[in-house]
Amino acid sequence: MKKYIHYFEVIYNTQLNTDYYLLKLFTEEDLPAIFPAQFVEVRIDGAPNTFLRRPISIHDVNYEKNTITLLIRIAGEGTAILSSIKSGEYLNLIYPLGNSFTMPDSDRILLIGGGCGVAPMLYAAKYFMQFGITPTFLLGYRNKESILRPEKFAKYGNVFYTTEDGSFGEKGNVLNHSLLNNEEISFEKIYACGPEPMLKALSDLAISRKIECEVSLENLMACGIGACLCCVQNTDQGHKCVCTEGPVFNVKNLIW
Amino acid sequence: MVNLNIDFNGLKLKNPILTASGTFGYGTEFSDFIDLNRLGGFIVKGTTLHHREGNPYPRMAETASGMLNAVGLQNKGVEVFCKSIYPEIKDYNTNILVNVSGSVVEDYVSTAEMINELENIPAIELNISCPNVKEGGMAFGTSCASAEEVVKAVRKVYKKHLMVKLSPNVTDIVSIAKSVELQGADSVSLVNTFLGMAIDAKTRKPKLSTVTGGLSGPAIKPIALRMVWQVAKAVNIPVCGLGGIMNADDVIEFMLAGASCVQIGTANFIEPDITIKILEGIEHYCRKFGVKDINDLIGALDS
Structure with a gap:
């Protein structure tokens, strides 16, 4: 599945409670197909002590309006900076990343x-x-x-x-x-x-x-595209990258 | 028109931009973002004789202006590389180098011998500087005698361009560089990562499963630049510079210090298309400052 680097405009950034923010983002580019449990890598601009992107799971997608929504929990400096972004500002995203939940056979x-x-x-x-x-x-x-x-x-x-x-x-x-x-x-x-x-x-x-x-899974990662091999999870087939071979794993394959 | 071509001791580079091993996978991870054919070259993941699972998670910790990694040379081994990965990448119109590592001299030699047979791999980068493996790796690169031993043995079987990647975790990097030159290295690349560590103050635990790991990113650039400058003055083989390069100005600085080409590493993790942006930035620099030939910048520090 092709990955993209796109700029997204912040439509709104709403504080939900003390720790959580809801970010709605718009892009002028056509959204690619996005599957459940896929994530984005958000570049954090202007952070004095962090420089890696932050992996954030995709909370909602609206293909008609070309928007995606992220639910942000303030976990450290990077996400704190994300929480202070204002509508009209831009965020640079790499997406869609990772595999996805597989389809069920029933609605149970x-x-x-x-x-x-x-x-x-x-x-x-x-x-x-x-x-x-x-x-x-x-x-x-x-x-x-x-x-x-x-x-x-x-x-x-x-x-x-x-x-x-x-x-x-x-x-x-x-x-x-x-x-x-x-x-x-x-x-x-x-x-x-x-x-x-x-x-x-x-x-x-x-x-x-x-x-x-x-x-x-939410293992710490650097690149999000399978290059750094930092986010590995041990499985019955050895170390797998959470960013490209996950984030979704069937529990029967996990060794943890 | 700016000339960006560099003859790197027989290795023909269309520009000075290569990518650092371990930060660029096998190249194909980046093909959604850039045209790999535009690079001077790319150096694939550290390859060993046998399959390696690498170190346990966690293997990464972000630090101020940098990151620590302790991947530990996870790779599927040289046979899988030759049979499955090489056919997928061999037709890119750029220099593909394989980073070769090992635990004992014989492993380096066997791996280099197999890579020597691959027509479209014009060079190897001998990794005597990985800080994240218990045996071998950096152990070979921290004394002149052991560096000489492994380079001498590989030189006997490897017929193409032999680049040797040096460790900065030494008291005198110049003497190591001279030793590998003496044993027939065609070039040196420096620096690999600096041994460092990070601790979680709340839990009192190390942030890496291995406690220590290799520091990369802009935090190390001034030290890397100094080492490139010292080595380039002391040896007669060309130097490939790396360590915290994030933009075109950083590349120019490394070239002025004496590097003939450079590797982009950690920056690929943040901007997967950074190599091409840097390449365009170098062209812009040359036009702006009237540099007609990029070779004129090599070692041109005005001091």
């Missing part, structure tokens, strides 16, 4: 996101919906205040929540949710993105219950 699918890991799940649901598939979401947050874009997610499927303090949805993390602990509810396939401990625990659960499970 569960999209699980933990924290920032909810980002790719919105576009995944929108993408699957074109094929008549309505997914179920299970989204985990710290507390009620940290829940991101609940109305938007509700447009694309049934949404279930967990919060660590129990202030919304079920108390605990996504692994504790009754959806995953009820023998009468079965899913054909689980797609997940989030912190590594969550993904590992989910992987164990999926393997023991013989449910297909794909996870999108």
Whole structure:
């Protein structure tokens, strides 16, 4: 799949809560086909101490309006600079990068996101919906205040929540949710993105219950195009680049 | 019209821009972004006799104006290169160099012998300076005796242009450069990465699985430039300069310091089309300052 370097104009940059920003970006170029869990590498201009691009997953795509949307969590200096960008300014992106979630055979699918890991799940649901598939979401947050874009997610499927303090949805993390602990509810396939401990625990659960499970990983990377070999993940076929051979892996192939 | 052609001790370069091994994959990773045929050359990933999985993740840490890597020469081995990768890249109209590394002298020799048979590979870059492997690599490049030993052995079997990539992690890089010249190297490239480390203050853990790694990027440029200047004055073979080059002015600086050509490394990670932008920047510089032949810049430092 061909990769592009394009400039995007910032349409808006909205603060969602203390840690998260929503960036909507427009390009005059035609958008290439974008698949769920693919990501962009954003160049951070004007950062005194960082110079590598930042890999950010694609949260939403609008082909009619030639826009893509990114959900940004402030994790360090690079993302802090991104959070301060204003509408009308430009960002340089390399995209679309990485492989993607594979198509399911039925709509008995569960999209699980933990924290920032909810980002790719919105576009995944929108993408699957074109094929008549309505997914179920299970989204985990710290507390009620940290829940991101609940109305938007509700447009694309049934949404279930967990919060660590129990202030919304079920108390605990996504692994504790009754959806995953009820023998009468079965899913054909689980797609997940989030912190590594969550993904590992989910992987164990999926393997023991013989449910297909794909996870999108967020390993540190430099180039995003398979040149630096920094973002490798150990698999049953040796080291694989998360940027080009991932970010999506079937959990049965992962050694972690 | 500016002449950008350089005769690099028999290696004909259409311009001084090459790419650094380990930052450019096998070239094809960049073909969406640039026309590879426009480069003076590209140097493919460090290749060893046997397949190597490299070091465990994490292998990268961003630092101020630079990055550390500890990839550890992950590659599929020279046989896979010759059978599967070479046929895919051999017809590019540019110089394709293979970076050759090893753990013992015999491995370097066997690998170089196999690359010698590849018609469209006009040169190898002998890597005696990788800081990220336990055995071999930099160990060969940090003493004159071991550098001489490996270059001498490879020179016997490798008939084309032999470039030797030097480590900056030495007390006297000039003496190493002279040693490899004496053993028949056709050119030297410098510098490889500087040994460094990064620590996460919150967790008290090293940021790399190997604790230490190789520092690259603009942070190292002034030191690399100084080493190129020292070596270029001391040897009679040409020098390929690298270390933190981000733009056309950086290239001009390396050439003024004595480099006949350069390699672009870490900058490829941020701007995959940076090589062509730099090439156009060099043409612009030459027109602006009335330089008719790029060769006139080599070692032309006004000091």
